Amino acid sequence: MHPALRAFSHKTLFALAAVAAALPAFAAGPIPANPGFEDGLDGWLPRDTMASALPEAARTGKLGLRIADNDTVNGSDFHSSRYPVTPGQELTLTFQARADGNFLVVCFWPTNEAGKPVRIPGKKGDGLASVLVKKQDDGWHPYTLTTTVPPGATAVSVWIHSWSSATGVVDFDDFVLEGIPPGTAPLETVEAMKAASSSAIARYNARRAAEAPPAEIPPRKAPPVIILKLDDLRQTNGKVHHSWTRVADYLKNRSIKSSIGIICETLAEATPEYTGWIRERRDSGLIEFWFHGWDHQVWTDDAGKKWNEFKGRPFDEQWSRFERSQTLAKEKLGFPFAAFGPGGGVGTGSQDGVTAQVMAKDPDMKVWLYPSPVDASGRDLAAAGKVTILDRVWAVNLEAAVGQPAFNRLVVGYAKNPDREYFVLQGHPTHWAGERFREFEKIIDFLVEQNAVFMTPLEYAQSLGGKPARQVGGK
Known part of the structure; x- marks a missing residue:
């Protein structure tokens, strides 16, 4: 609406x-x-x-x-x-x-x-x-x-x-x-x-x-780590959509690291042009590609209730989506996914305790881009040491709503969270035409002025040396 x-x-x-x-x-x-x-x-x-x-x-x-x-x-x-x-x-x-x-x-x-x-x-x-x-x-x-x-x-x-x-x-x-x-x-x-x-x-x-942005930004003890989480890459007519090449080239020209979530269903028939683009960007060290779901589709249970892809499904179904995607990633791209971020769609949550079990079983998964406040399943998984949970501060994000970058909103939220060590900023580049892309550019300019350190999800997790991510703030 x-x-x-x-x-x-x-x-x-x-x-x-x-x-x-x-x-x-x-x-x-x-x-x-x-x-x-x-x-x-x-x-x-x-x-x-x-x-x-x-x-x-x-x-x-x-x-x-x-x-x-x-x-x-x-x-x-x-x-x-x-x-x-x-x-x-x-x-x-x-x-x-x-x-x-x-x-x-x-x-x-x-x-x-x-x-x-x-x-x-x-x-x-x-x-x-x-x-x-x-x-x-x-x-x-x-x-x-x-x-x-x-x-x-x-x-x-x-x-x-x-x-x-x-x-x-x-x-x-x-x-x-x-x-x-x-x-x-x-x-x-x-x-x-x-x-x-x-x-x-x-x-x-x-x-x-x-x-309205504040007149002054509160001082920080150290520059924040910024993890750009860009969602929904999939093959389009055998190619990479021009919006993805635009944002990737823009960030490359500024030597800024980012991460892109792949919807894996189209990997089954991926063209050399599509897979080559992914491999080349990954080899540059500037982009980490992570698992964003098999099809990112809402499903309906027997009672007629709608759920997101990784919510409400039994273990075997969730595991199958991970396993198929990891197999295709290794076959088509030459690497497994080390990070996961579930897709949304309807307001019933994007993951559950079963998803945590799947993340624990997948030998290659090391980072979970958590779309909700960290719950018991997430805390238990992080405590086990295998997976680093990276949550989000909703007031500090690329977009105010899906596909709508909002510079002012990000700055206001950023100013209210001076003790936060990292921010996962989500965006959907295929929606960023015209003024929306310019709004994204303003956000990047601001973060550069703040001396932000741009890292990929896995890079940041590894920098913690096995310690859990410090999840404070959220204003």
């Missing part, structure tokens, strides 16, 4: 309802209200500071809407007035827009009587009817969006939002919503929407302030 789906919460809806109950209904007029923004943002609900009504954003009339998103963590969140609807009702939205990038969509936002979003059955992604506003040229372009109101929906609004880590500018004007009877009044007054917007913007500003 997109973060803004969760963010448009009961707080906003309750604020709207409370104020609207005490005020007369917003007068009927064009649908949506203030469709050309000639009355500023009246009749619309901005929940952040990215929306403005400006003369330079106008296609017709005096003013138009500009969404200027320079926030690399939070996407824009802007709603029209809500209107009553019934399931099966056909709606058509038209508008004009011009954009400097492909980073923003316009959606229908249907809600039920409780104010919760109603998804379109069977529709992928956010489950909403949407249209991407595309960069074409410097001119205005028309857009059309249609939908059928889904079962359970009692109201609808127009939602304009950008992807969380994307940035850019889009201008809008001349919205027309057809399918709602002429003369239908919005469900909230202008005053109610202004009050709800003020509350939402206050929360947004407070969140931004909390995300």
Whole structure:
């Protein structure tokens, strides 16, 4: 679910309802209200500071809407007035827009009587009817969006939002919503929407302030060790995806060590080009390749519950996935994996006590990149001395969410953990296009300025001389 789906919460809806109950209904007029923004943002609900009504954003009339998103963590969140609807009702939205990038969509936002979003059955992604506003040229372009109101929906609004880590500018004007009877009044007054917007913007500003890097970084006794944990390498059409060559070349040019998790199923039919790339990078000493699972797939038990690959399976099944992968690694790559990091997918945990038994049995496994707080299974395994457990500080990571590098968030977390000796930083390079890669570069620049020591998982484990990793911090 997109973060803004969760963010448009009961707080906003309750604020709207409370104020609207005490005020007369917003007068009927064009649908949506203030469709050309000639009355500023009246009749619309901005929940952040990215929306403005400006003369330079106008296609017709005096003013138009500009969404200027320079926030690399939070996407824009802007709603029209809500209107009553019934399931099966056909709606058509038209508008004009011009954009400097492909980073923003316009959606229908249907809600039920409780104010919760109603998804379109069977529709992928956010489950909403949407249209991407595309960069074409410097001119205005028309857009059309249609939908059928889904079962359970009692109201609808127009939602304009950008992807969380994307940035850019889009201008809008001349919205027309057809399918709602002429003369239908919005469900909230202008005053109610202004009050709800003020509350939402206050929360947004407070969140931004909390995300802002501190003016000074607390001193450390010694530079931290950084283990870059980059997930999900697999063969793509016989090749290495260009995003992997990009990040590997970038780190090589800066002589920075990293580690990459391989999903091993595609090793069975690996091409010489793919395996050669892995061997060459490993031989350079800059990259350690580790075991990230056989297929990284969620599975469903007999009761219909979903589990991650190494959670809930019996020993024989988990061992088989390790054994097949290690056999292919030795055959195709010329080396066994010495480190393991399980994949996620659903919120049921990524590993269990059985996984610990498998790690203890595998003769080549020496490091476990632990995705959760160290539990009894992990402590017992580490105490036995065979496997080094490297846990994570969730506030100090490459990404705020999967595929979304977040410089500010990492710096804030880093400043709160001055006694932490090492950080395992997880990322997913195949998601790092455009601004996301630049955000990753900012993180690397910061860590270099902090004199961080970049090491691979096995290298760091060996540097401990048989002692367990010191797992402090976690703020």
